[in-house]
Amino acid sequence: MQSRRLIEMVINDLKLWASYKVEVNHLTENLYKDESPVEFILLHRNPNVKPSQKVTITIENSTNFTLKTSDPENSNPEYSFSSPISTTLGTWQLAPTASLNRFIGKTIVINIDDPKSVVDVYQQNLIVELKDKLESSAVDITLKDQIPQRGQDFINYLITLYNKNEVLEKNRKTKSTLDFIDQRLDSLAIELNSAEKSVEDYRRTHGLTDVTLQSQSYIQSAQANEGRLNEVNIQLKVINDVEAYINAPNVSDKTVPTTLNIGDQNLVALVQSYTDQQRERARMLATTPEMNPAFEPINRQIASTRAAIKENVNNIKSSLQVTRKELLTVGSRFRSSIESLPGEDRELTALRRIQASKESLYNVLLQKREETALSYASTLSSARLVDMAYVLPLKATKALIPFIAAMILGLLIPAGIIYLRDTIKNHVTSRRTIEKLLPTAISGEIEEARLRSQIVTDDINEKMNFTLVEQFRSLRTQLYYLHDTESKGRVTLMASSVAGEGKALLLPIWV
Helix, strand or coil: CCCHHHHHHHHHHHCCCEEEEEEECCEEEEECHHHCCEEEEEEEECCCCCCCEEEEEEECCCCEEEECCCCCCCCCCEEECCCCEEECCEEEEEEECCCHHHHCCCEEEEEECCHHHHHHHHHHHEEEEECCCCCCCCEEEEECCCCHHHHHHHHHHHHHHHHHHHHHHHHHHHHHHHHHHHHHHHHHHHHHHHHHHHHHHHHHHHCCCCHHHHHHHHHHHHHHHHHHHHHHHHHHHHHHHHHHHHHCCCHHHCCCCCCCCCCCHHHHHHHHHHHHHHHHHHHHHCCCCCCCCCHHHHHHHHHHHHHHHHHHHHHHHHHHHHHHHHHHHHHHHHHHHHHHHHHHHHHHHHHHHHHHHHHHHHHHHHHHHHHHHHHHHCCCCCCCCCCCCCCCCCCHHHHHHHHHHHHHHHHHHHHHHHHHHHHHCCCCCCHHHHHHHCCCCCCCCCCCCCCCCCCHHHHCCCCCCHHHHHHHHHHHHHHHCCCCCCCCCCCCCCCCCCCCCCHHHHHHHHC
């Protein structure tokens, strides 16, 4: 509150650098605010002249006034209120107040002081101190001012500006925080979009949706593929067995292969027919020689059925081998996908972690921004006004101080002059000086006087100084009783340091 910047703001806002005075009954009376008939408004100050100036005006009527100047060619020019005036001080104007009519015909003196000097004065007279330095947080603000109302306005406006500046400072910090949060949110929004785009691109590139479900899907597909591969392998084994059975030279020594896993019913029927034909031939061999023409039909049937079986076996075997190759390829791809899932899951988790951290920070900043915006909208000063400024009554001792000071000065100054005169003088002017400096007793005092006669008593008839004559007579009496009642040695020596000091005038008195 005692800072120069704050006090200067109060001085300029209240225009305390301008003071108004009026002479009433040969006494100067200070005017302030509504008591003044005019208000001085400085439009532009001339920087080339000294800041302190005095403007003297005489109010002629409710619209015009006379300005007292030192210009002999334009002595006491008349101006109208609220009109700009250019002087050495700068450009200014006077605005009338409600008290103007009470001062018509009177002379008003307006003192324009240097604002910096006024700030110095108020800064020296302003006292801000804690009411209780140990416990209380309340402060007492005291200002000494000749005009009580001006002092009240100064303190009240000082507190208002203090609270306003405190709120502005808090709002400035809050606004700075909001700007930083907004900038950070913009940056985070870009980073969050980039992280989300990275996750999206990675999923699209690697065909990932849900890693867990996708992993289960891969395993199930691999198991299904493995099952089909096993079936194909079984079917190939059965086909191979059928092929070996058909190609055997002596079928009667071979076990008939199973046809349960063969899906081609035509082949199953052919194998069954071939088996039946072989059995029929074997039965005929038991009763008929092999060279008998009766074997020709059965041999043709067997040859025809074998050819049909071989053709079907080749076709089915070729188809199963192609299927097996595809199943092996698909199984290899499934195994590769399953093996790559942990790495992809790890990379996706890292990307998700970055995305989650950016999203979390973004949400925190959004919440912080809302809290800061609320505090910005409801910023209050931490200082609370306990009492408005008020004027303390003058104490009796303070009212008597000027009179006591005048009395003391009136006594001390003459006494000091007398004391100094007695201290610095270099000649004897009184009997007391001799008594103070010498232990010798003084019998009498003779004034210095210019006489026409060597005998003092001769000038009595000429109306000379009777006091001088009486001093000689007193000295004569003192010399007579100097030796008291002594009968001998009644001798008095008249002596001096230099000639011409009046010894000759004293000798006749003794004689």
